[in-house]
Amino acid sequence: MHIHYLSQNNSILNHFLAQIRDVKVQKDTMRFRKNIERVGEIMAYEISKTLEYAPVSITTPLGKKETEFVKKPVVVCSILRAGLTLHNGLLNFFDDADSGFVSAYRYHPNNDDEFVIQTQYQAVPNLTGKTLLLADPMLATGLSLEAVFKKLMATNKPEEIHIAVVIAAPEGIAHLQETLPDNVHLWVADKDEYLNSHKYIVPGLGDAGDLAYGERL
Ligand SMILES: O=P(O)(O)OC[C@H]1O[C@H](OP(=O)(O)OP(=O)(O)O)[C@H](O)[C@@H]1O
Ligand SMILES: O=c1cc[nH]c(=O)[nH]1
Ligand SMILES: [Mg+2]
Numbered sequence: 059m060h061i062h063y064l065s066q067n068n069s070i071l072n073h074f075l076a077q078i079r080d081v082k083v084q085k086d087t088m089r090f091r092k093n094i095e096r097v098g099e100i101m102a103y104e105i106s107k108t109l110e111y112a113p114v115s116i117t118t119p120l121g122k123k124e125t126e127f128v129k130k131p132v133v134v135c136s137i138l139r140a141g142l143t144l145h146n147g148l149l150n151f152f153d154d155a156d157s158g159f160v161s162a163y164r165y166h167p168n169n170d171d172e173f174v175i176q177t178q179y180q181a182v183p184n185l186t187g188k189t190l191l192l193a194d195p196m197l198a199t200g201l202s203l204e205a206v207f208k209k210l211m212a213t214n215k216p217e218e219i220h221i222a223v224v225i226a227a228p229e230g231i232a233h234l235q236e237t238l239p240d241n242v243h244l245w246v247a248d249k250d251e252y253l254n255s256h257k258y259i260v261p262g263l264g265d266a267g268d269l270a271y272g273e274r275l
Pocket of ligand 2: 140196198257258259260262263264265266267
């Protein structure tokens with residue numbers, strides 16, 4: 059797997075990441091969603107630099123301008139719920155992209171810290187031959203991304219795959235390295251320290267889905 063870390067060099071990205079982590083700023087849920095969307099926009103721009111381009115000719119009022127556009131169709135797929143925030147940011151820049159949605163949640167059969175990932179809902183266009191951008195803000199154990207990835211690949215063969223996450227635990231990165239193919243690109247805005255006993259990222263930001271959309275029952 060090719061891993062790209064976005065916050066190795068200082069940039070305005072630090073400000074957005076700090077705000078989504080800050081317990082005081084997090085209370086402003088609109089700002090929380092907007093900041094993850096802004097990280098998605100930065101990720102879209104960085105990913106776009108690595109894609110294949112093809113020549114196009116644009117007619118201006120005064121002449122012709124030769125330039126290059128992204129060659130293969132892009133599909134943005136996100137993991138419900140928290141992925142929706144990042145999805146919007148990616149889509150703001152890849153404005154012709156189609157969209158796909160897959161659900162994933164941690165099911166605790168014994169009401170303790172043990173869980174399995176349930177993926178039920180899937181509404182995804184044909185990905186074969188296209189560039190897939192798979193979005194989820196949090197990479198903790200990596201089990202959600204692994205499950206969704208395998209579900210998508212059972213019926214699709216994208217030509218290129220980019221996974222976009224905002225905050226990643228080292229455990230989750232290692233898990234994806236072990237379970238996903240070598241040609242997958244993983245884009246990480248910030249790498250954190252470790253997972254706690256509930257498999258939450260430390261220092262992380264808490265529960266991204268709840269912060270964006272309210273606590274679920
Ligand atoms: O790497 P993992 O250990 O699988 O954890 C990461 C998952 O947890 C969060 O979703 P959550 O299950 O909280 O669902 P939600 O988005 O509906 O809140 C997050 O958005 C990931 O999908
Ligand atoms: O730290 C974590 C782990 C899983 N899901 C989240 O939203 N946050
Ligand atoms: Mg959640």
